[in-house]
Amino acid sequence: MGKNRHHEGSGPSQRQLRVGELIRRTLSDVLMRGDVHDPELNRMSITVGEVRTSPDLKIATVYVMPLGGAGRAEAIDALKRNRGELRRQLMRDMTLKYAPDLRFLIDETFDQMDETRRLFSDETVRRDVEARHAEDETGEGGA
Incomplete structure (x- = not known):
């Protein structure tokens, strides 16, 4: 079977699930602590519901929801604007060879x-x- 046993549609591997959950918890902590230098983002309370990674772990799709569900577009814009800094925070807090490209969607x-x-x-x-x-x-x- 080897490396290609996960064909399309078979769902994420254990490794993808593990890394996705680690990224979710790390991003949640970073946002909760206000580690990003963006006052607008730090004013928002954003829940990170789930993170799905690509099979090669190079892309992480982050599903988020602002508190109360209001200001969704503003939250996505603020997260996208701070994508680089959020990736650096992930690299600092996690032991990954490289930080995945972050994509943000409403959960x-x-x-x-x-x-x-x-x-x-x-x-x-x-x-x-x-x-x-x-x-x-x-x-x-x-x-």
Whole structure:
């Protein structure tokens, strides 16, 4: 099998997942501490939800969300503007041979979670879910 066992569509390798999570935690710390010399960026509270790396670890796609979801475009602009300094911080804090190229995107999973919460708080949906759960427990109800 060798090196090419991960064909397209098979998902990230353990190494990609490990490095992605390390980058996520490191960037979160850097942003939380305000280590970047940009007052606008330091005023923002940005959550780093996930980091996905390319198979060769040269590109890291960073999924972020500003606190409360407002100011998304401004947050992405500030992160892009400080990309070089953020890469230097990664190199300083992590033991990588080279810092990956950082790409920043809004983390849409926060919106999906909000929509799911909204759906489950809807009375009709909640009644349907509870009725289905009761059927599953009693073994009654058609498929």
